[in-house]
Amino acid sequence: MGAEFFSITPQPAPDPGTRTRRRNGMGPRPRQVHRWMSIVFTLTVVANFAAMTRGPVPAGITYSPLPPLLFLTVTGLYMFARQYGFGRRRPALTPIERLIG
Structure with a gap:
């Protein structure tokens, strides 16, 4: 556990746009559609x-x-x-770009 876990200073709130996205970059829509289709x-x-x-079944119901x-x-x-990153990938940031923000 890092020191930020035990910090008593309030942390900035996350951006509301990023809250709906999962760690893998996928929003809730594909999961919701998959759940309803199941x-x-x-x-x-x-x-x-x-x-x-009730007896013999028509092919439409069978299939x-x-x-x-x-x-x-x-x-x-x-x-x-x-989930395993086989989608669009962003180019990796250089150390300078990480420092800038």
Whole structure:
């Protein structure tokens, strides 16, 4: 733990624009869309099983979970890649640029 942890002087408040961004540079939007799409996927799977209890199931209901599953795969891979820095990278700052600010 650094000395700033035990400091009694108040620290400046973070910039409100940076509060919504995560450490990996990704805002809350991709995660929220992924979360809602997982709910849609779950509901289509539940509807699929409910329809199976009534007899033969139409193909539209059988394959209805596939589009949300494809979307979940794409957004999940995107979030995974962004987490490990496979996105746009900023050039590294030189020591002089770090001192200037």
